[in-house]
Amino acid sequence: MAFGKRLLFGKSKQTEDGRDQWGSRTAYVLASMGGAVGFGNLLRYPSQVFNNNGLQWFIPYLMAIFLLAVPVLVLEVSIGQAYRGGSVIAYNSLDKRARGVGMGMILVGFYVCLYYIPMLAWVLRYFEKSFSSPLPWEGRIQEFYRGDVTQDVAPVGGEFNDDGSIASYATYPGTAVVPETAAWTFFAWFMVWLCLAKGVATTGKVVYFTMGLPIVVLIVLIGRGTSLPNARDGICLFWCEFNGDQLSRGQIWQDATGQVFYSTGVGFGYFTAYASYNSQMANAVADSFIICLSNASFETLAAFAIFGVVGFLGITPESYGSVSSFELGFVTLPEALTQLPGSQVWSVIFFFTLFLLGLSSSFAMIDAAITMVYDADFAKRWPRIAWSSIVVTISFLMSLMYTTEFGFWLLDAIDTQTNNIALIWIVWAECISATILYRHRDVIGQVGLPAFLVHNGGFIVAKIVGLAIAHTVSPGGGAGAGFGIYFASVIVSLVVAKTPDCVAPRFWGKNVWLSKLWWLGAYSGNQLTRDLNVTVAPPGSGNTRIPVFWAPILRYFSAPVLAIVLSFGYPKFIAVRNDPLHIFAFTAVHIILFFVIFVYFVPRSLDIIVPAKRRDEGVRAYAPQVLCGLDDIRVSEGLEASTSSDGHISSVEQKYDVDGNKVAAKHEPESMIR
Numbered sequence: 001m002a003f004g005k006r007l008l009f010g011k012s013k014q015t016e017d018g019r020d021q022w023g024s025r026t027a028y029v030l031a032s033m034g035g036a037v038g039f040g041n042l043l044r045y046p047s048q049v050f051n052n053n054g055l056q057w058f059i060p061y062l063m064a065i066f067l068l069a070v071p072v073l074v075l076e077v078s079i080g081q082a083y084r085g086g087s088v089i090a091y092n093s094l095d096k097r098a099r100g101v102g103m104g105m106i107l108v109g110f111y112v113c114l115y116y117i118p119m120l121a122w123v124l125r126y127f128e129k130s131f132s133s134p135l136p137w138e139g140r141i142q143e144f145y146r147g148d149v150t151q152d153v154a155p156v157g158g159e160f161n162d163d164g165s166i167a168s169y170a171t172y173p174g175t176a177v178v179p180e181t182a183a184w185t186f187f188a189w190f191m192v193w194l195c196l197a198k199g200v201a202t203t204g205k206v207v208y209f210t211m212g213l214p215i216v217v218l219i220v221l222i223g224r225g226t227s228l229p230n231a232r233d234g235i236c237l238f239w240c241e242f243n244g245d246q247l248s249r250g251q252i253w254q255d256a257t258g259q260v261f262y263s264t265g266v267g268f269g270y271f272t273a274y275a276s277y278n279s280q281m282a283n284a285v286a287d288s289f290i291i292c293l294s295n296a297s298f299e300t301l302a303a304f305a306i307f308g309v310v311g312f313l314g315i316t317p318e319s320y321g322s323v324s325s326f327e328l329g330f331v332t333l334p335e336a337l338t339q340l341p342g343s344q345v346w347s348v349i350f351f352f353t354l355f356l357l358g359l360s361s362s363f364a365m366i367d368a369a370i371t372m373v374y375d376a377d378f379a380k381r382w383p384r385i386a387w388s389s390i391v392v393t394i395s396f397l398m399s400l401m402y403t404t405e406f407g408f409w410l411l412d413a414i415d416t417q418t419n420n421i422a423l424i425w426i427v428w429a430e431c432i433s434a435t436i437l438y439r440h441r442d443v444i445g446q447v448g449l450p451a452f453l454v455h456n457g458g459f460i461v462a463k464i465v466g467l468a469i470a471h472t473v474s475p476g477g478g479a480g481a482g483f484g485i486y487f488a489s490v491i492v493s494l495v496v497a498k499t500p501d502c503v504a505p506r507f508w509g510k511n512v513w514l515s516k517l518w519w520l521g522a523y524s525g526n527q528l529t530r531d532l533n534v535t536v537a538p539p540g541s542g543n544t545r546i547p548v549f550w551a552p553i554l555r556y557f558s559a560p561v562l563a564i565v566l567s568f569g570y571p572k573f574i575a576v577r578n579d580p581l582h583i584f585a586f587t588a589v590h591i592i593l594f595f596v597i598f599v600y601f602v603p604r605s606l607d608i609i610v611p612a613k614r615r616d617e618g619v620r621a622y623a624p625q626v627l628c629g630l631d632d633i634r635v636s637e638g639l640e641a642s643t644s645s646d647g648h649i650s651s652v653e654q655k656y657d658v659d660g661n662k663v664a665a666k667h668e669p670e671s672m673i674r
Contacts (some may be wrong), residue, residue: 002521019084022277027204030211032291033230035270037211040263041299042357044325048259051322052252054243060256065296068257068561069264073288073425074546076266077432081284082535086267088609092364096618098433099606100599104426105269106372107592109365111418114395115411118402120358121184123351125149126334129144138338145330149176152408158578164558166578174405181403189396195363196370196388198278203367210360217353218302224346225308234311234314238303264295264421267427269368273551276371284536285544309336315392329354333527366395377611408409414584422571422589428562429596435525435555442624446519451497455520458489463473463560465565502624525551531628
């Protein structure tokens with residue numbers, strides 16, 4: 001009773017700015033790991049490895065971790081910690097036109113959480129029946145899964161004409177709510193509410209259980225899985241083969257990139273929200289590596305347990321074919337459990353672990369939305385527990401559509417379109433915001449607006465045109481068109497650019513053309529790196545600094561790779577465009593995309609979410625290469641500014657180059673400062 005009272009009504013530690021703070025670094029890391037570690041680690045990862053069996057899997061997998069997942073995670077954690085707010089406030093602090101990117105992250109997480117909880121209801125149905133002897137799905141696993149658990153009614157499929165036009169649309173005769181799924185969905189949402197009731201005061205305690213216990217159980221499952229008869233045969237599929245020919249096909253690269261992307265959890269907003277409750281002096285870069293590598297280690301170790309079962313069942317890719325994560329979690333593994341001695345015990349352990357992993361991911365995603373609401377000025381009238389109750393109640397009511405007899409098919413449609421399009425597009429927008437929008441006034445001031453628009457417009461248009469041609473004509477033609485447009489835009493932008501009057505760093509400052517190129521293609525990301533390091537890795541702190549190559553990776557590797565992965569989502573939709581549920585899902589995810597674009601042009605539309613005192617943080621003064629901190633405060637000697645009697649910053653600017661040498665003293669009009 002006393003523990004429950006402390007859980008619901010205990011108070012959080014607070015930072016100097018009055019924001020709630022994690023009780024310890026361990027609590028923060030476990031909470032972040034809980035968001036990352038979920039179904040994608042225990043189910044999706046083994047299925048992807050099985051479909052691409054062999055050590056060659058680790059080549060694209062590790063490349064994706066270090067060149068995609070880690071850079072984006074460093075971005076989300078660093079801006080959350082530095083700017084002290086959820087994703088909307090953090091991206092507003094990057095640039096006011098990026099507010100929509102922050103909101104898009106919240107919406108993606110919200111979309112996913114709405115169907116994630118009904119999936120937990122399925123897990124709880126298996127958990128409930130695991131106490132029966134014999135296990136009720138023994139000898140009838142497909143009937144149990146689709147008949148007893150999801151209780152979905154098969155649709156009447158649509159048809160296409162010979163010319164590819166739609167002859168008829170699919171119909172779904174089953175519309176009733178499944179009572180058992182609805183009841184367990186309510187229970188799962190109640191558990192989410194308990195974990196979020198008082199913010200980090202609650203979450204910081206809960207994660208020791210929701211993440212700590214699965215780690216212990218994983219060790220037990222590894223021991224059991226690897227000790228099964230013939231387990232060695234399954235493990236050898238993973239660790240003792242090298243099928244190098246797979247590397248010449250695009251499938252393994254797509255699968256590895258998708259797995260790292262989905263299992264790490266970037267793009268949902270909770271890493272930024274959780275980091276905002278850190279001390280500003282926390283080691284953001286090191287924490288990002290710990291979270292990402294712990295996530296990768298968890299799923300790699302989990303594969304030992306799963307592949308031990310695969311060997312025990314005598315399954316091979318040649319005899320069984322490919323396997324999906326749904327099939328692995330709700331068909332293959334439950335069937336294997338029936339063949340183990342003490343099957344009820346192992347079934348209880350497995351599904352309880354799966355529930356805890358899904359629960360930690362669920363409350364992380366919904367916590368990002370609650371943080372966004374509670375950060376707003378209007379929310380301060382009520383305590384956080386009230387807003388948690390409102391958000392969870394609304395979410396539960398909306399998730400009931402997945403508890404119907406067509407809920408299984410709706411879940412599959414939303415999951416497919418969200419993961420194929422919305423999630424990838426949002427993370428692509430994150431990379432673009434950080435490396436193009438951030439402090440773009442400095443770039444425009446140095447090289448001019450026409451050069452800025454041509455260079456960055458060409459960078460984006462090249463991807464769109466190149467990928468469109470690649471899918472409709474040929475990959476080679478698409479690559480040629482994409483690179484051609486980009487290099488043409490670079491040349492034109494250099495020709496029309498003004499000569500910068502601020503020295504570019506080192507190599508780039510050798511001549512005027514290199515200097516122009518640096519301002520157009522590297523300044524925003526480089527300056528974001530320097531500005532964030534002021535907060536997350538100040539001199540003498542001992543914190544790991546964000547490296548100088550971080551921003552170029554975001555812009556010139558992560559963004560193009562994400563664009564390529566995104567491009568595969570649209571052809572996949574064409575194949576199901578006669579399905580009303582996929583049409584609904586396709587429309588729903590594009591609402592997020594269009595909303596982000598709308599907010600770019602009308603940033604004031606989100607003023608209600610951003611506290612009044614913080615709305616102008618992303619409107620920085622023109623101050624090339626001068627370090628800026630929170631609230632646009634100059635924290636280096638690069639700007640010798642005074643304050644007038646009416647509180648405005650004066651226009652006296654002293655610029656320095658990157659080596660600390662004075663360049664020139666210059667007076668700018670007041671309008672250039674604000």
